[in-house]
Amino acid sequence: MLGFTVLAQDGAARRGVIETAHGRLETPGFFAVATRAALKGVDPTAAQRAGLQALICNSFHLFLQPGAEAVAAAGGLHRFMGWDGVLATDSGGFQVFSLRHGQVADEVKGRRRLPASDEDPAEAVKVDEEGAVFRSYLDGARHRFTPENNMELQRSLGADILFCLDECTPFHVPETYTRAATERNLRWARRCREAFEGLGMAERQALYGIVHGGVYAEQRRAAAAGIVELGFEGIGIGDCLGETKADWYQVVDWVCPLLPDDRPRHLLGVGEPDDLVEGALRGIDTFDCAMPTRIARHGQALVLGRRRFRLDLASVAARGDGPLGEGCDCATCARFSRAYVSHLYRAREPLAIPLLAEHNLRFTARLLERVRDAISAGRLAELRREVLEGVA
RNA sequence: GGUCCCGUGGUGUAGCCUGGCCAAACACGCGGCCCUGUCAAGGCCGAGAACGCCGGUUCGAAUCCGGUCGGGACCG
Numbered sequence: 001m002l003g004f005t006v007l008a009q010d011g012a013a014r015r016g017v018i019e020t021a022h023g024r025l026e027t028p029g030f031f032a033v034a035t036r037a038a039l040k041g042v043d044p045t046a047a048q049r050a051g052l053q054a055l056i057c058n059s060f061h062l063f064l065q066p067g068a069e070a071v072a073a074a075g076g077l078h079r080f081m082g083w084d085g086v087l088a089t090d091s092g093g094f095q096v097f098s099l100r101h102g103q104v105a106d107e108v109k110g111r112r113r114l115p116a117s118d119e120d121p122a123e124a125v126k127v128d129e130e131g132a133v134f135r136s137y138l139d140g141a142r143h144r145f146t147p148e149n150n151m152e153l154q155r156s157l158g159a160d161i162l163f164c165l166d167e168c169t170p171f172h173v174p175e176t177y178t179r180a181a182t183e184r185n186l187r188w189a190r191r192c193r194e195a196f197e198g199l200g201m202a203e204r205q206a207l208y209g210i211v212h213g214g215v216y217a218e219q220r221r222a223a224a225a226g227i228v229e230l231g232f233e234g235i236g237i238g239d240c241l242g243e244t245k246a247d248w249y250q251v252v253d254w255v256c257p258l259l260p261d262d263r264p265r266h267l268l269g270v271g272e273p274d275d276l277v278e279g280a281l282r283g284i285d286t287f288d289c290a291m292p293t294r295i296a297r298h299g300q301a302l303v304l305g306r307r308r309f310r311l312d313l314a315s316v317a318a319r320g321d322g323p324l325g326e327g328c329d330c331a332t333c334a335r336f337s338r339a340y341v342s343h344l345y346r347a348r349e350p351l352a353i354p355l356l357a358e359h360n361l362r363f364t365a366r367l368l369e370r371v372r373d374a375i376s377a378g379r380l381a382e383l384r385r386e387v388l389e390g391v392a
Numbered sequence: 393g394g395u396c397c398c399g400u401g402g403u404g405u406a407g408c409c410u411g412g413c414c415a416a417a418c419a420c421g422c423g424g425c426c427c428u429g430u431c432a433a434g435g436c437c438g439a440g441a442a443c444g445c446c447g448g449u450u451c452g453a454a455u456c457c458g459g460u461c462g463g464g465a466c467c468g
Contacts, residue, residue, distance in 0.1 A: 035430050056429075094429050137431045168429075210429090238429065269429035290430040297433040298426090315424080346421095353433055 002161070002206035002233040004264045004285075008376045012256065012283040015375040018086070018234075018264050020160035021204040022078060024053065025086045027264060028280040028371050030271060030364055031056040031288035036065070037081040040293050042357040044083045049331050050362035051369065053085050056161075056288045059154045060092020060145070064136050068156045076158030088161035088208075088288075089154045094168045094238075094269075096127075096134040096145060127167050129184065147191035155201045162207045163236060163268075164192040169214055171240045178214040182239070185212045186226040193230050206233035208266060215242045217254050224258040235259055237284075238268040249278060256283035273302060273309040273367055277384045280371045292364050296356035299345045301325065301338075302363040304387065311338070313356070318342040330362030 003019035018025040031054040032039055032047050039047055039055065047055065062071060074080040078087055126133040131146030150165040166185045169178045189209045196207045209232035213219030227235055237255050241248035252267065259265055264285040267275075271289025279287060292302060299313045303325035311318055311325070319342060323333035332341065332355040344352035367387070374383040 031429095033428095033430065040430075041433065058429080061431085090429050092429095095431085098431080163429080166429095236429080241428090266429090271428060275428075287428090289428050290432090291428050294427065294430065294432065294434090298435090299433090300427095312424090314422095316422095348433090350433075 001202065001204055002264075004234070004262060006261065010375040010378045010380045011281070013280050013371075013375050013380050014261075014283060014285060015372045016264070016285060018286070020086050020206070022087060022160050023085050025286065026053065026372060027285040028276065028368050028375075029053060029286050030276070030368055031086075031088055031266075031286060032361055032364075033288055033290040033293065034081070034083075035290070036061045037071070037077060039357065039361075041297050041353040042293065042361070043354070044081065046331070046354065046358040047083075047361055048085065050358055051365035052361055054088065054286070055083055055085065056088040056090060057081075057157070057159065058092055058095065059089045059150065059157055060095040062089075062157060063092065063143075063153055064138055068153050072156045072158070078158065086161070087159040088163065089157050089159040090163050090268075090288075091150050091154065091165040092145065093132065093166040096132045097168045097170075127181075127184075129187070131165070131188075132167060147188045148195040151192055151195040151199060151201075151207075155196075155199050155205065158205070160205060161234065162196070162201075162205055164189045164207065164209050164232075166210050166212065166238060168238065169212070169240050171214075171243060175214070175216060178212075178216065178240070179219055182212040182214070182219050182223050185210070185239075186223060189227060189230055189232075193232065208232055208234040208236045210236040210238040210268065211255050212239040213251075214240045215247055215251060220251060220254045221258060224255045228258065228260060232263070234264040234266060236266040236268050241270070245275070245278070249282065252279065252282045252284060259283075271364065273304075273363070274388060276364070276367055277371060277380070277387050280368075280375070281380055281384060289364075292360035293357045296360045297353050299352070299356070301341070301356055302360045303328075305389075313338070313342040313345040313352070324356075324359050325363065328359065328363065329366065330359045332356070332359040332362075 001021055004016060006014045006016040008015040016027045018027060030052060032052050034055045035058045037057050057077060071077055071080050078084055131144050133142060133144050135142055145165055147165045154162040165188055167181050169181045209227040209230055211223045211227050213223040237252060241251055256265060265283060266286045267279050267284045269289060271287045271291055276287060301311045301324040302309050303311045318338050321337055321339055324338045324341060341352060341355055370383055374380040
């Protein structure tokens with residue numbers, strides 16, 4: 001079950017609302033990443049205070065620990081983790097792929113080269129038509145994911161929105177590899193769809209298909225057509241999005257026009273401040289990203305007007321008085337100065353992390369509130385200029 | 393008065409006995425960079441001391457010897 005209503009449009013941008021069995025998510029909106037059923041560094045109530053309406057967990061990680069049975073026995077993911085808002089689960093295809101390559105993000109985002117040995121990625125991750133074989137990073141045990149068993153896994157976890165099992169391709173791979181993977185991902189998408197329906201889950205859960213195709217226009221178009229045909233409740237744009245932001249803008253520009261207007265579009269793994277605006281401008285409805293909570297753990301606060309929208313609390317720039325970000329209305333900034341948070345981070349006081357994480361989540365949520373209002377007012381392009389102003 | 397210990401970057405130490413691989417290491421601190429479907433409360437890079445001072449031995453001394461200054465301990 002998934003409702004999606006478009007309330008306003010501004011060019012390609014849409015403002016809308018997704019309705020699920022656990023409440024609504026206003027769009028453009030954001031899924032905070034809670035991979036192992038936890039927002040790293042903060043309590044889910046902080047996300048709620050920050051105005052976030054959705055979280056996304058990872059079925060792969062939860063499968064390994066604590067296991068689907070444990071989550072189901074606890075009454076499902078919502079009850080297990082104490083979050084009664086919108087909840088999604090990713091399949092874990094991205095992780096299966098990353099086990100071999102280590103630094104997932106570097107690889108997918110194109111910042112890292114494959115080993116000089118030039119080994120065949122298919123061998124490396126052991127993906128075949130049936131599914132993907134991988135080793136647990138916890139105990140080395142071998143496991144196999146298939147579209148069917150992954151749907152069963154995500155069903156028992158019980159999130160509102162599920163993502164199809166897919167294989168994410170690295171950037172530095174021959175186009176022919178991406179093509180084969182994209183075609184197989186489409187076959188897997190069909191199997192996921194059938195398994196999902198066969199499990200009778202559609203009452204309370206919705207399934208998103210994912211458009212693959214790397215940085216190749218024709219592959220993206222073919223994949224989009226294939227995914228649309230399968231009638232998913234929502235559509236993700238995933239796989240390798242290229243090396244630069246311009247690359248993913250291009251991918252989104254290829255794909256979005258081919259998608260039905262009445263289905264929400266999710267851009268997987270993207271969520272830096274400028275990305276949210278650029279994505280919305282191109283017709284993206286939802287985002288998810290580990291960045292806000294991760295950089296919080298590493299001592300950085302999202303702010304406007306600084307390079308890459310980041311203030312490093314360990315830097316001299318963070319020594320000044322005042323809040324983390326000018327005009328920030330988060331719970332952290334309401335109570336503490338940047339000098340204090342900087343002190344906490346430098347002194348390695350654990351409190352620094354939840355304070356920064358909540359700030360970063362609020363920054364993200366607040367920016368999207370502005371994006372939604374701008375769409376309603378037909379001035380998203382102006383907001384884009386304001387946000388990007390003075391930022392290198 | 394005597395005996396002994398110590399003196400290396402901002403801080404704390406290692407090296408000294410068994411000179412050269414030490415224009416010097418490590419930790420913290422400091423500065424910067426990197427972390428976008430999280431194996432990340434993490435990673436990388438950089439600045440910073442010719443080793444208290446003077447003299448000697450030696451091809452060569454942070455390292456050995458003498459003196460001196462400073463800090464400390466103990467004995468009288």
